[in-house]
Amino acid sequence: xxxxxxxxxxxxWADALxxxxxxxxxxxxxxxxxxxxxxxxVLMVLTDADAMASLAYVFGxxxxxxxxxxxxxGSAYAAMFTGAVVDPTAPDAAGFFRPLTETxxxxxxxxxAGLGLSISFRAGLFNVGAQGQIIMAAVASSMVGFMLHLPxxxxxxxxxxxxxAAGAIWGGIVGLLKAKTGAHEVILTIMFNQIAYLVLAYLLxxxxxxxxxxxxxxxxxxxxSASLGPLFxxxxxxxxxxxxxxxxxxxxxxxxxxxTIGFQLAAVGSxxxxxxxxxxxxxxxxxxxxxxxxxxxGLAGSIHLxxxxxxxxxxxAGSIGSDAIMVALLGRSHPVGVLVGALFFGALRAxxxxxxxxxxLSIDIVLVIQALIVLFLCAPALITKIFGLRRSERxxxxxxxxxELSR
Amino acid sequence: MRILLDEVTKTFGDxxxxxxxxxxxxxGEIHCILGENGAxxxxxxxxxxxxxxxxxxxxxxxxxxxxxxxxxxxxxRGIGMVHQHFMLIPVFTVAENVMLGDEPKTSARLLDYAxxxxxxxxxxxxxxxxxxxxxxxxxxxxxxxxxxxxxxxLARDAQVLIFDEPTAVLTPQETDELIAILRQLSAxxxxxxxxxxxxxxxxxxxxxxxxxxxxxxxGEAPLGSTESELAAMMVGRSVSLTITKSPPxxxxxxxxxxxxxxxxxxxxxxxxxxxxxxFRGGEITAIAGVEGNGQTEFVEALVGLRPVSSGSVTVxxxxxxxxxxxxxxxxxxxxxxxxxxxxxxxxxxxxxxNLVLDRLSGGPFTSGIAMHxxxxxxxxxxxxxxxxxxxxxxxxLAGTLSGGNQQKIVLARELARPLALFIASQPTxxxxxxxIEFVHARIVAERDAGxxxxxxxxxxxxxxxxxxxxxxxxxxxxxxxxxxxxxxxxIGLMMAGIPAAEAVGSAR
Numbered sequence: 002x003x004x005x006x007x008x009x010x011x012x013x014w015a016d017a018l019x020x021x022x023x024x025x026x027x028x029x030x031x032x033x034x035x036x037x038x039x040x041x042x043v044l045m046v047l048t049d050a051d052a053m054a055s056l057a058y059v060f061g062x063x064x065x066x067x068x069x070x071x072x073x074x075g076s077a078y079a080a081m082f083t084g085a086v087v088d089p090t091a092p093d094a095a096g097f098f099r100p101l102t103e104t105x106x107x108x109x110x111x112x113x114a115g116l117g118l119s120i121s122f123r124a125g126l127f128n129v130g131a132q133g134q135i136i137m138a139a140v141a142s143s144m145v146g147f148m149l150h151l152p153x154x155x156x157x158x159x160x161x162x163x164x165x166a167a168g169a170i171w172g173g174i175v176g177l178l179k180a181k182t183g184a185h186e187v188i189l190t191i192m193f194n195q196i197a198y199l200v201l202a203y204l205l206x207x208x209x210x211x212x213x214x215x216x217x218x219x220x221x222x223x224x225x226s227a228s229l230g231p232l233f234x235x236x237x238x239x240x241x242x243x244x245x246x247x248x249x250x251x252x253x254x255x256x257x258x259x260x261t262i263g264f265q266l267a268a269v270g271s272x273x274x275x276x277x278x279x280x281x282x283x284x285x286x287x288x289x290x291x292x293x294x295x296x297x298x299g300l301a302g303s304i305h306l307x308x309x310x311x312x313x314x315x316x317x318a319g320s321i322g323s324d325a326i327m328v329a330l331l332g333r334s335h336p337v338g339v340l341v342g343a344l345f346f347g348a349l350r351a352x353x354x355x356x357x358x359x360x361x362l363s364i365d366i367v368l369v370i371q372a373l374i375v376l377f378l379c380a381p382a383l384i385t386k387i388f389g390l391r392r393s394e395r396x397x398x399x400x401x402x403x404x405e406l407s408r
Numbered sequence: 409m410r411i412l413l414d415e416v417t418k419t420f421g422d423x424x425x426x427x428x429x430x431x432x433x434x435x436g437e438i439h440c441i442l443g444e445n446g447a448x449x450x451x452x453x454x455x456x457x458x459x460x461x462x463x464x465x466x467x468x469x470x471x472x473x474x475x476x477x478x479x480x481x482x483x484x485r486g487i488g489m490v491h492q493h494f495m496l497i498p499v500f501t502v503a504e505n506v507m508l509g510d511e512p513k514t515s516a517r518l519l520d521y522a523x524x525x526x527x528x529x530x531x532x533x534x535x536x537x538x539x540x541x542x543x544x545x546x547x548x549x550x551x552x553x554x555x556x557x558x559x560x561x562l563a564r565d566a567q568v569l570i571f572d573e574p575t576a577v578l579t580p581q582e583t584d585e586l587i588a589i590l591r592q593l594s595a596x597x598x599x600x601x602x603x604x605x606x607x608x609x610x611x612x613x614x615x616x617x618x619x620x621x622x623x624x625x626x627g628e629a630p631l632g633s634t635e636s637e638l639a640a641m642m643v644g645r646s647v648s649l650t651i652t653k654s655p656p657x658x659x660x661x662x663x664x665x666x667x668x669x670x671x672x673x674x675x676x677x678x679x680x681x682x683x684x685x686x687f688r689g690g691e692i693t694a695i696a697g698v699e700g701n702g703q704t705e706f707v708e709a710l711v712g713l714r715p716v717s718s719g720s721v722t723v724x725x726x727x728x729x730x731x732x733x734x735x736x737x738x739x740x741x742x743x744x745x746x747x748x749x750x751x752x753x754x755x756x757x758x759x760x761x762n763l764v765l766d767r768l769s770g771g772p773f774t775s776g777i778a779m780h781x782x783x784x785x786x787x788x789x790x791x792x793x794x795x796x797x798x799x800x801x802x803x804x805l806a807g808t809l810s811g812g813n814q815q816k817i818v819l820a821r822e823l824a825r826p827l828a829l830f831i832a833s834q835p836t837x838x839x840x841x842x843x844i845e846f847v848h849a850r851i852v853a854e855r856d857a858g859x860x861x862x863x864x865x866x867x868x869x870x871x872x873x874x875x876x877x878x879x880x881x882x883x884x885x886x887x888x889x890x891x892x893x894x895x896x897x898x899i900g901l902m903m904a905g906i907p908a909a910e911a912v913g914s915a916r
Contacts, residue, residue, distance in 0.1 A: 260777045261768045268765060272754040278713060278745050279765035279821075280734035 026333055029384050033377035034345075036387065041370035042074055045362055049073040076360050084355020085348035099237060100351060106238035108347025110305040112246040112340050114325035116253045117297030119334035121172075123257065124290030125270030130175060130190025131298045132322025133197030137171040138164030138299030139306045140201060143313040146223035146306070148209075156226040161303045168299015169292045171197065176291025180284030186291070194322070202315060210313065220313035229308035240308035246340065249297065254336040266290050301325070327375045346371060409470060409486055409567035409599060410434055411456065416465035418451055425451040427623040428465065433568060438590055438600040440610045442629070442642055443620035444840045446810065449603045452620070453570050457489045458482035488561025489570040494553055498546035503528045505545055506560045531562050535592060550698070551582035558589065568599040575609055579698050580868065580900030587613050605642070607635040608869070643841045651845075653852045656876040657690030662724060662740075662828040662860050664710075669719035669729070671702075671709040679705035681884040682719070687829060687860035692851065694863045694875035698903050702884035703864045704746060707831050711743045712736040724828045737766055740828035744818050744835055746864065748811070752818040755807025759799055760788030762806045763821050791820040796846065812843030819850055827859040834865055848874060868896060
């Protein structure tokens with residue numbers, strides 16, 4: 002009996018896996034990645050001095066060019082691999098796995114923020130306000146983190162919760178404004194990003210936020226009791242944040258698949274008119290969706306602050322806000338997809354740093370690859386045309402296309 | 409001009425919309441194409457009009473094969489189409505709409521409005537319409553707008569005119585006027601193609617009836633055919649066109665009392681003007697009227713989808729006016745919206761999820777925020793069986809189903825709770841005959857279970873079929889409440905705003 006249920010469960014998982022990989026959207030996603038990587042490879046060759054020098058006489062001695070190009074590509078991908086996955090030349094196990102911890106460190110805030118964005122996407126809201134929500138969360142967390150001095154444990158929890166609350170409020174205001182006034186969330190979140198940045202810039206001029214002994218716009222460091230330490234020992238950057246990211250993946254998945262909250266978000270996101278006719282309140286659901294989205298994104302900001310940056314500065318949010326949008330789109334707003342997308346982007350970033358250091362190729366190539374992936378994802382017709390896939394009869398409208406449509 | 413369709417075939421994906429269709433359209437003849445929704449009538453006409461290209465088969469105009477790559481090409485060969493939804497620009501005048509796309513120019517290459525105006529007057533006089541070329545289209549009644557469409561086609565010298573469900577938006581009187589116009593056009597030698605699923609009209613007007621079913625021509629019906637013979641041919645089996653129901657029970661155990669209800673429409677004008685009426689349990693009240701006379705706003709206000717400006721609505725004694733939809737549904741109101749695709753179902757959701765859209769708290773399907781998948785699945789399977797929803801299973805996406813099956817999902821959801829008031833707006837619009845029979849039977853069953861039932865319908869056949877009493881609405885007001893025995897022409901006059909007593913007088 003037990004073996005039969007186990008077998009049955011395995012069979013169901015296998016079925017689900019198979020469905021996932023034959024699902025057209027997954028195929029398109031994979032092809033978009035492949036195509037972007039291919040174009041990135043071309044870019045590597047074009048920006049490599051040796052390869053370009055040999056291109057000048059490619060018709061005289063084509064072998065030189067292809068050797069140089071092959072050399073460039075080979076070393077670039079080798080460097081990316083050793084920077085993002087494992088380093089076989091390392092003397093010890095810690096060094097061997099260090100690249101993986103780099104990938105995880107880059108992926109942590111992207112995964113959590115991407116999950117947060119997928120919540121708003123599910124409600125049909127194209128939240129581009131992750132940057133602002135991260136900034137406000139970092140501000141709130143830093144205040145708890147360096148202004149209050151509390152016992153370990155409690156201090157960290159309160160630091161993170163402050164960020165969650167700030168993100169929820171910053172996102173929730175947008176949802177409320179949309180619900181009450183009909184203002185478009187894309188415009189609102191862009192404006193709220195600006196406001197958040199300017200608030201941050203202003204706060205950093207105040208004595209309360211100024212680090213003593215410097216004029217640079219930076220705050221004092223968080224107390225150790227409010228910080229996340231490295232999970233895999235000194236010299237690595239992965240924190241317990243990655244565990245939170247995995248936990249959030251499960252939580253968001255459950256919310257989407259098993260809870261009335263996810264059901265209402267999807268109902269209002271798919272057809273607000275039918276949802277309203279069935280007695281749901283789109284205004285409430287939009288506000289709740291944006292608040293939840295902001296809360297999770299805020300958590301990403303707080304974990305980034307407490308685990309990586311440790312103090313407030315103008316560039317505290319880095320490019321997490323926009324990268325997380327790409328991750329959420331890459332993961333098709335599915336929690337597991339978002340986690341995988343974040344790990345992939347984290348690996349690209351970690352590998353890109355290594356590639357720049359060892360081959361002289363610019364890390365910008367990695368950014369171009371990331372951008373190309375999203376570009377292809379947003380133009381699925383391009384992918385289906387290039388790879389000759391059959392056009393599907395009914396196409397789901399992605400949030401980004403919805404933005405295009407509403408212009 | 410004669411059009412011959414020779415084995416025309418058109419497929420969309422796996423669906424064969426037109427399967428080797430052969431038809432002849434003769435000048436001076438009104439050719440009715442009769443078929444259910446989804447039988448392939450519109451696809452066929454869009455092929456003739458150049459909106460679609462056939463996958464196989466030929467179109468011959470006067471024995472010469474033609475290929476219409478666009479409606480413009482079809483128009484140039486003398487084919488005109490009057491669409492179900494008018495292709496007019498409301499802020500333009502009649503003359504401007506008629507000239508649009510084929511504008512006369514002066515010698516200085518400027519638009520020649522005077523010529524356009526003369527043209528409109530000439531064409532409309534020739535066919536005996538009265539059309540003011542300078543009237544704004546938005547200010548014209550629907551029936552007159554339709555004449556603008558006809559003049560637009562005639563102005564381009566159309567020899568073949570295709571009418572796609574032209575009476576859907578007309579009052580019975582306007583329909584009569586349209587039929588007179590069609591007769592005159594055919595007497596002038598024009599070929600008329602009249603697409604419809606309304607048996608009464610087809611019988612009244614046709615010189616030739618071709619019946620289409622599942623994309624094939626099943627044959628020509630003899631002109632003397634009765635309505636049930638036509639229906640049987642259209643559906644492929646014998647159908648009962650009238651429902652047998654017991655006399656209404658009419659009690660006050662479940663009642664809804666509306667008093668002084670005023671509702672403002674989306675355009676800011678008063679759409680429902682001080683309406684007072686009571687709905688009793690065990691009785692079906694059918695609200696008749698030409699579309700756009702406040703029926704939609706009235707029922708939306710009852711359900712809470714539209715704010716109430718003033719007045720009161722009590723369901724079993726409890727005031728619900730101005731309450732949230734959720735609370736009104738909880739008070740025992742069930743609602744089938746008129747546009748089921750937009751408001752009734754979520755196409756990207758599964759059947760089982762669509763069935764619990766309004767059951768997210770307090771029921772067997774949830775505890776707290778957790779949803780019970782097994783209960784939802786069971787409910788889905790039960791509803792599919794009970795309502796005969798034709799679908800692969802409860803996890804099929806609602807958007808992939810036919811209109812009839814989508815409507816059954818909405819009905820199954822709304823009728824799952826005990827109801828004091830059941831409102832169904834255009835409950836069978838766009839449905840096949842089989843689904844219509846089913847939906848009507850369920851509506852009567854709900855009446856017999858004791859609910860007060862309100863039906864909004866622009867189809868008089870449906871009104872007569874279901875109603876225990878008929879309420880006619882015109883410009884946001886109730887013109888009169890009459891028994892179901894009231895003759896059709898009286899109701900028709902009432903739909904044009906003439907009070908019941910007067911209407912009975914003039915109908916005689």
